[in-house]
Amino acid sequence: MFQIWQILTIVLVSVAVALTLAHALELPGKLRLDKETYVTVQTIYYPGFTIGAVFGEFGAMLATLVLLVLTPFGSAAFWFTLSALVSLLIMHGLYWAFTHPVNKFWLKDQQLAGAGAAFFAVGGETGAKWNDRDWASARDQWEHSHVARAVFALLALIALVTAATV
Numbered sequence: 512m513f514q515i516w517q518i519l520t521i522v523l524v525s526v527a528v529a530l531t532l533a534h535a536l537e538l539p540g541k542l543r544l545d546k547e548t549y550v551t552v553q554t555i556y557y558p559g560f561t562i563g564a565v566f567g568e569f570g571a572m573l574a575t576l577v578l579l580v581l582t583p584f585g586s587a588a589f590w591f592t593l594s595a596l597v598s599l600l601i602m603h604g605l606y607w608a609f610t611h612p613v614n615k616f617w618l619k620d621q622q623l624a625g626a627g628a629a630f631f632a633v634g635g636e637t638g639a640k641w642n643d644r645d646w647a648s649a650r651d652q653w654e655h656s657h658v659a660r661a662v663f664a665l666l667a668l669i670a671l672v673t674a675a676t677v
Contacts, residue, residue, distance in 0.1 A: 513581055514675075516574070516577065516578055516581060517578060517671070517674075517675045519574055520571070520574040520575055520577075520578045520671060521668070521671050521672060521675065523566070523567060523570040523571040523574050524567075524571045524574075524575065524595070524599070524664070524667050524668045524671055525668060526563060526566060526567030526570075526571070527564075527567040527568050527571045527599070527602070527664045527667070528661070528664040528665055528667075528668050529563075529567070530560060530563045530564065530567055530568075531602070531657055531660040531661035531664045532661045532664070532665070534556075534654070534657035534658075534660075534661070535657050535658045535660075535661040538654050538657075538658060541650075541654060542650075542654070546643075546646050546647075549646075549650060550617060550646070553617045553653075554617065554618070554621065558627075561626075561627065561630065564606075568599070568602070568603055568606075571599055571667070572596070572599045572600065572603060575592065575595055575596045575599055575667070575671070576596060578592055578671075579592045579593055579596055582674070586677075587674070587677040588674040588675070588677050589674075591670045591671070591673045591674035591677065592670070592671065592674045594666075594667075594670045595666075595667040595668075595670035595671045595674065596667075598663045598664070598666040598667035598670065599663070599664070599667045601663045602660045602663035602664050602667065605656055605659050605660050605663070606656070606660060607634065609652055609653075609655075609656035609659075610652075610653060610656040610657065610660070611633070611634055612634065612640070612652075613641075613649045613650075613652050613653040613656075614631065614653070615631055615634065616640075616641050616649050617649070617653075618631055
């Protein structure tokens, strides 16, 4: 059962890695886009990436926490699993601190409903920091936050695979 949980956790963290790495790898191309094209492209992400984040990020954090509880305290696997959980928490914190406010800015003129409206309502008002004239600073924060998130997701995956092999 323990090994099955390790595999499930690694798969869920791999989803989180895939999502963040996809954004990070788009960075060079997206920096070449003008404002109108960039803003149009941004809105295509939200439905699929939101679903992926629920399973990939929340699922990964929950599975890693359960795995940590199941791992013998003080073992090398425990410390690697703990470092994976910390990396995932940092990755998730980066989303709320840097990515989510920009998402709200991009979506300020969109009519959202249901779960999407509820999710993007979290975090209070956004938009005071950016306006349509300085959209590039919002873009840069969004793009670079995803690079940082990808680094922490990869660190978590490496730690979990290491924990499974020690």
